[in-house]
Amino acid sequence: MRLSLDDVHHLHAGALFNAPAVDHAWCAEEVARVLAHMEQYGEAPELLPVESLDPDDLVVSIGYVNKGHPIAELRPVGDEFVRCVELIEASLGQQVAGVMPLAAGNVNAISPLLPAIRLGLPVIDADPMGRIFPLVDQTVFTLKGLSVGPVAAVGALGESALFDVERPARGDKLLRAAADEFGGWAASATYPMTASTLAESGVIGSLSRLIRIGRILNLPLETDEKYDALRRSEGVKQIIRTRIGDTAWASQPARVGRNQRTDSVVLLENSQGRLVQLEVEDELLMLLVDGSVRAAVPDIITMLQPEENRVAELSDLWAGNSIDIVVMRAAEPWYTPEGMALAGPSAFGLLTGTAGKDAGR
Amino acid sequence: MHAVAVSRRGIQSWYSVDTADTSAEQVAQAFDSVLAQLLESDAGASQGAESVVSITFEVSELLRPDASSRVALVRIAPRAPIDAVHELRRQVDEFDPARIIHVSGGHSSFGDELVPLDTAQLRGIAASAPKGERYVITSVGSYVNTEHELAAGRIISEVAAPRSIDYSHSFYSNTVGIRERTALVNSAVLPGAEAVATTLGLVAGRRTPAARLYVTTNDGGCVPLARLSVNPVHSMYATKATQMVGASELQGVNTGRVLVVSQDSAFLGEVAEGAIVVGPGFRDPKGARLATKAANLAEYSHAAIAREPGYPVVISSEADEAAWQNERHPPRRAEVDLGALGAACSPLVDWVNRVVRVRTDEQFRQALAAAEARVRTRLVSFGAAPSSVRILESRAEAATFRHRSVVALRVRGIAERAAMDLSGVERSS
Numbered sequence: 001m002r003l004s005l006d007d008v009h010h011l012h013a014g015a016l017f018n019a020p021a022v023d024h025a026w027c028a029e030e031v032a033r034v035l036a037h038m039e040q041y042g043e044a045p046e047l048l049p050v051e052s053l054d055p056d057d058l059v060v061s062i063g064y065v066n067k068g069h070p071i072a073e074l075r076p077v078g079d080e081f082v083r084c085v086e087l088i089e090a091s092l093g094q095q096v097a098g099v100m101p102l103a104a105g106n107v108n109a110i111s112p113l114l115p116a117i118r119l120g121l122p123v124i125d126a127d128p129m130g131r132i133f134p135l136v137d138q139t140v141f142t143l144k145g146l147s148v149g150p151v152a153a154v155g156a157l158g159e160s161a162l163f164d165v166e167r168p169a170r171g172d173k174l175l176r177a178a179a180d181e182f183g184g185w186a187a188s189a190t191y192p193m194t195a196s197t198l199a200e201s202g203v204i205g206s207l208s209r210l211i212r213i214g215r216i217l218n219l220p221l222e223t224d225e226k227y228d229a230l231r232r233s234e235g236v237k238q239i240i241r242t243r244i245g246d247t248a249w250a251s252q253p254a255r256v257g258r259n260q261r262t263d264s265v266v267l268l269e270n271s272q273g274r275l276v277q278l279e280v281e282d283e284l285l286m287l288l289v290d291g292s293v294r295a296a297v298p299d300i301i302t303m304l305q306p307e308e309n310r311v312a313e314l315s316d317l318w319a320g321n322s323i324d325i326v327v328m329r330a331a332e333p334w335y336t337p338e339g340m341a342l343a344g345p346s347a348f349g350l351l352t353g354t355a356g357k358d359a360g361r
Numbered sequence: 362m363h364a365v366a367v368s369r370r371g372i373q374s375w376y377s378v379d380t381a382d383t384s385a386e387q388v389a390q391a392f393d394s395v396l397a398q399l400l401e402s403d404a405g406a407s408q409g410a411e412s413v414v415s416i417t418f419e420v421s422e423l424l425r426p427d428a429s430s431r432v433a434l435v436r437i438a439p440r441a442p443i444d445a446v447h448e449l450r451r452q453v454d455e456f457d458p459a460r461i462i463h464v465s466g467g468h469s470s471f472g473d474e475l476v477p478l479d480t481a482q483l484r485g486i487a488a489s490a491p492k493g494e495r496y497v498i499t500s501v502g503s504y505v506n507t508e509h510e511l512a513a514g515r516i517i518s519e520v521a522a523p524r525s526i527d528y529s530h531s532f533y534s535n536t537v538g539i540r541e542r543t544a545l546v547n548s549a550v551l552p553g554a555e556a557v558a559t560t561l562g563l564v565a566g567r568r569t570p571a572a573r574l575y576v577t578t579n580d581g582g583c584v585p586l587a588r589l590s591v592n593p594v595h596s597m598y599a600t601k602a603t604q605m606v607g608a609s610e611l612q613g614v615n616t617g618r619v620l621v622v623s624q625d626s627a628f629l630g631e632v633a634e635g636a637i638v639v640g641p642g643f644r645d646p647k648g649a650r651l652a653t654k655a656a657n658l659a660e661y662s663h664a665a666i667a668r669e670p671g672y673p674v675v676i677s678s679e680a681d682e683a684a685w686q687n688e689r690h691p692p693r694r695a696e697v698d699l700g701a702l703g704a705a706c707s708p709l710v711d712w713v714n715r716v717v718r719v720r721t722d723e724q725f726r727q728a729l730a731a732a733e734a735r736v737r738t739r740l741v742s743f744g745a746a747p748s749s750v751r752i753l754e755s756r757a758e759a760a761t762f763r764h765r766s767v768v769a770l771r772v773r774g775i776a777e778r779a780a781m782d783l784s785g786v787e788r789s790s
Contacts, residue, residue, distance in 0.1 A: 022770065025536050025650070027448060036446045066768075068470040072536040074501050078443035157439040157475060172407075183467075183475050183501075246633070276749045307659060315641040320618065320631030 002044040003113070008034055011109065013164060013217040014210030018328075019105025019132040020302050021283050022225035025072045025312045033078075034113045036339040045113040047121040047207060048098065055196035058094050058340065059124055060085060060189045062112050063102025064138060065153075065175040069184025072109065080187035081115035084285040087152035087162050089191045098124040100198070102190060104206035105132035105283075111187075128191055130331035131300050136175055137168030138343045139298040140333045141191050141309040144201045151175060152189040155182025203331045209234070223306040223324070236328045239294050241306065242269040243322050244278055265317055276325070280314070285348050287325055295327040296345045297333035302326055363419040363603070363698065364392055364561075365705040366399060366572070367778075368412040375653030385423060385553065388562035396568045413569040415744075415778065417704040418586065419577040421600045423557050424593050426455045426549035430495050430637065434458035434545070435483070435517070437466040437500035437509050439476045454647065456545045458497065462486055466509040468502030470535075470767055471718060475501065478509045480516060487520035494521070495548050499529035499541045505716050517555050519537055525551055531592060532652035533714035535769065543652040546645070547594040554593030558586055573744045576701070577603045579655040581637030582710025582775060585743055595653050598645070600700060602656035605630040605637055607703030608675040610693055618672040620661060621699065622692065624679045627661035629672075636708065636753055654712055654773075659744055675699065708775040711739045714758075715768050729771060736774035 012031045036119055039043055062081050064071055085096050097121070099112045104127040116123045128139035137148065148171035151163040159182055163174045171190060179186040193201075193275070216229045230236035238274065246268040267276040279286040284301040287294045295301050303312035304324045312323050333339050345351040400413075421558065441463035442448045448461065464486075466478035496517055500509040505531040514526045527548040529540035558576075565574055574586035580594050582603040589596055601621070608621045609632045620629050631638035637716050640657035644650055674692040677699045682692060695702075713732040719725045733752050740750050757770040 023536070025538070029538065032449060033446050036449075040446060069502065070535060072538060073470075073504075074448065074467070074475075075438065075442070076447065077440045078447040105389065183469050318640045318657055319633060319638045320629070320640075320659065 001048075002046050004044065005035060005038060007047075007211055008038070008110075010211045010214030010218055011207065012214060013311065014214030014314075015104075015106050015109035017213050017217060017302055017304075018109070018210060018300060019103070019283060021280055021309050021314050022106040022132070023070060023072065024106075024311075026070055027110060029072055029075070030107045030110040034102075034110060037114055037117065042148040043117050043143055045116050046122040047125055050098075050124050050126050050195050050199045050202070052122070053124070053195035055194060055199075057097035057195040058092065058192060059098045059100060059195055059198050060088050060096050060151065060192045061100050061102045061128055062115060062187070062189050063108035064111060064185050065102075065172075065179050065187045065188050065287055067176045071185055074156045074184045076156060078114075079158075079225040081111065081189070082118050083154045083160060083185055084189035085115065085119060085121075087154075087160060088150060088192055091150045091152070091162055092192060096121060096192075097195070098122045100124040100202070101127045101207070102136070102188065103127060103129045103132040104203065104210060105129075108132065109207065109210055124198070125207045126198055126202040126204045127206045128202060130206050130334070131290070131298075132283050133297075133343050135169075136172035136188075136190060138347075139168065139191070140203055140331065140339075141193075141201055142168040142342060143336070143338050145162065145331055146191065146193060146197070146201060148172075148190050150192065153178045153182070153186040155179070155186055157183060161186075198243070203333075206331075212284075216313070223304065226309075227324075227326070230326075230328075234328055236326050239325045239327055240269070240274075240276060240289055241322070241324045242267055243275070244317065244318050244319050245269065248315055265314075267317060267323070275306070278317070278325075279348075279350060281348055286350050287327070287347060293351065296350065297348065298330040298339065298343050300328040300330055302328065362388055362423055363704045364395075364416055365701050366396070366413050366416045366569070367705065368414060383423075385560050388423065388557070392561065393564045393568065396545045396564065400568060415573045415575060416565050416569065417575040417577060417583055418561060418601055419603050419700055419704045420554075420557055420561075420589065421577075421597055422599045424550045424554055424751070426546075427495075427552040428455065430493065430552075431459040431491070432495040432497055432545065432548055433460050433462060433490065434541070435462045435464060435498045436498060436541075437464050437478065437498070437503075437513060437514055439465060439467050439501065441465075449590065456542070456549050458545065459494075462514065463764050466513075467500055468506040468509065470502065470505060470716070472502065472506035474506075474508075478512055480512065482521055483513055483516050485713075487517050490521045492522040493524045495551075496521070496523045496526045497529070497541065497544045497548050498526060499537055499544065501537060503528070503530040503537075504533060504535055504540065505571075505713065527551070532594075534650075534652040535716070537651050539650045542649050543594055546597070546651065547592060550593045550597060551590075552597075555590045559590040562586055575709070577667070577707050579653050579658045580639045580641070580710055580712075581606045581703070581707060583704070584706040584710065594651065596750075598643070598653070598655055601628055601658055602630075602637060603703035603707060604677065604699040605632075605656055605658065605703065606707050607697075607699035607701070607705075608673075608695070609637070610702060610706045611675060611697070611699070612673045614673065620672060620674045621677065622661075622674060622680045623677045623699070628658045629661060630656055630658045634751075639773065641758065641771075643767040654691045694724060708777050709740050709743045709745050710773070710775050711736045711743070713770060713772040716767055718766050719768055720766050725757070725768060728768070729772065732770050732772040733774070736772050740774055740776045743776070745778070749776045749778075751775055 148164040149165040149167040154160045263280040277288040286296040305312040527544040532543040575583040577599040579598045637656045643655035717728040754773040
């Protein structure tokens with residue numbers, strides 16, 4: 001189906017819901033570019049199920065990989081993803097038949113739309129994560145033992161690289177190094193595979209799920225009515241509503257092998273004095289209330305601002321604000337032992353004792 | 362506009378005027394007249410003039426965009442966008458630039474040069490530019506390294522005879538669009554702000570030469586009036602914050618929430634340890650994010666107030682009380698002008714927001730200590746007693762997908778001004 005302007009707005013809301021911690025300005029600017037193109041040129045991105053492709057058709061995931069300036073500081077000029085796809089095509093000697101997002105959340109859920117229009121390709125309704133994880137190798141493709149490469153990367157300065165790499169963990173390291181040298185981020189093309197492999201291995205229907213969620217979020221309903229609709233449609237559970245009385249942030253040094261510091265934010269909830277703790281590493285990893293784990297990765301922990309009826313972001317975690325914290329189940333492969341090892345709490349250094357074994361289930 | 366004079370004897374003069382269609386000169390003339398009357402009634406002009414220690418102005422309504430001159434936006438980035446879609450121009454409004462000039466340059470998040478500034482290109486463009494334009498200069502990475510913005514400013518000053526130059530690095534954000542928008546807004550209101558600051562300064566200087574002059578800010582504080590001629594954007598949205606300061610003072614709220622009902626709006630604010638809570642982000646009435654520190658005020662909603670009982674409601678003197686007779690939140694009508702009271706009570710404020718590169722916790726603590734020292738020094742230079750300075754916040758700001766050794770610091774300091782006699786104001790115990 002061709003996405004309408006409304007669909008893009010819904011995808012925007014759903015993408016933020018699935019990944020609220022990343023600065024919303026990144027996503028807003030990407031959406032602004034897509035909408036401007038659609039309005040100016042009358043061209044709309046096409047969203048297709050993977051089954052619409054021939055089994056041997058080539059699909060590639062595209063998305064931003066960051067280390068340094070955010071894309072809202074060092075803005076893309078517009079040719080980066082097209083060149084990534086061209087590099088993959090040249091490397092494999094095969095035309096790409098469809099693109100999918102690197103992650104189903106925030107800016108990376110939006111990033112395939114404009115390149116797809118420019119390349120005349122459909123956006124495939126699937127992705128490697130079903131949410132956002134911090135690392136390029138935290139994908140269901142890694143669980144299946146698929147190759148991440150060849151990997152193409154293009155930066156804001158116009159520089160490019162093609163990595164002949166198979167192991168996804170190495171793919172993340174190489175892309176992260178390229179992003180650093182490119183000035184802050186790399187537009188990337190990863191996980192080239194056939195449509196049949198994607199159909200067997202990917203998280204299917206993830207973009208249409210985001211549009212569904214966004215459509216509910218954009219309805220003119222009270223917040224509690226939206227929760228009811230999201231619970232029925234997507235199994236979303238509300239964990240806690242908090243009027244923040246105070247906050248405290250603790251930033252810890254990055255552990256060896258990790259890209260990021262792990263931040264801990266503690267909210268003092270006003271009405272009952274409960275302590276709400278969120279562990280953050282690029283995304284919300286774990287929620288504790290009065291010291292008890294209430295949710296943890298791979299569950300999708302997200303936040304809404306009930307008074308303004310919108311998805312909240314980290315900057316909303318501030319005294320005087322109201323925040324609802326809600327949880328949604330991630331794609332099923334993440335709840336297998338292999339999935340938990342790759343992207344469960346212990347993968348982030350959380351709950352490494354016995355108490356955390358079942359977190360996220 | 363509000364102006365509040367405080368004397369050594371604690372006498373305060375409240376001056377409020379509707380400035381919707383009033384020029385800076387007219388406001389200054391009216392203020393001059395009021396100030397003259399005050400001094401004459403205060404035990405003789407000479408003694409009165411010497412006894413006035415400070416005057417604080419709240420001038421938000423006077424800060425209007427200048428429609429008489431065009432603004433050219435110079436964007437410094439490694440590459441120019443390939444099409445108009447990637448140029449990301451906002452919808453046209455009074456702050457939008459007349460034209461955008463793309464110049465190669467920019468720095469990384471460590472401050473390293475990504476590509477050299479194309480000075481030859483910029484000189485060529487500046488040479489053919491109309492004289493007397495306002496300029497706003499933005500550069501990728503200028504929140505870490507200002508070199509390219511300043512170099513571009515020097516070239517434009519030399520070649521283009523600009524009316525003014527605003528730099529995005531004057532405003533802290535690691536999103537270039539937010540810095541850019543803030544600089545555009547600042548540039549647009551700067552001519553009017555300069556006129557206001559100059560005329561008010563002249564009048565006050567003539568009548569009360571010893572008085573320190575302050576202007577209220579969007580965060581519920583105040584800074585020396587001279588700052589209005591540099592960064593007026595920080596005083597553009599001070600009205601509600603100042604009213605909130607007045608309401609919390611009136612109610613004697615040290616920590617907690619207050620609902621203020623003014624003539625045209627109702628809003629909730631949070632007070633912590635005697636100071637208004639300031640959020641990390643601010644959107645202007647058009648929804649654009651600005652890099653200015655502003656009080657964290659939420660528009661009143663029935664759902665919110667129904668869920669959260671127990672905070673005072675203050676009705677401003679000009680607002681209608683009838684709609685707010687509510688058992689859970691019995692309102693209190695302010696007998697004084699909340700804005701004027703807030704201006705009198707607003708503390709001196711200063712911020713440090715900067716990005717630092719640290720590898721150890723020790724380096725992080727040192728960076729925070731240095732930022733706190735800078736805030737303390739500046740507050741004392743504003744006229745605060747060193748013992749009155751309090752550091753309210755000192756921390757790292759949240760961010761995602763950043764470089765792991767890059768940390769954004771946020772330090773906020775305030776200083777209560779010389780003791781003010783508010784005995785004439787009815788307050789809660």
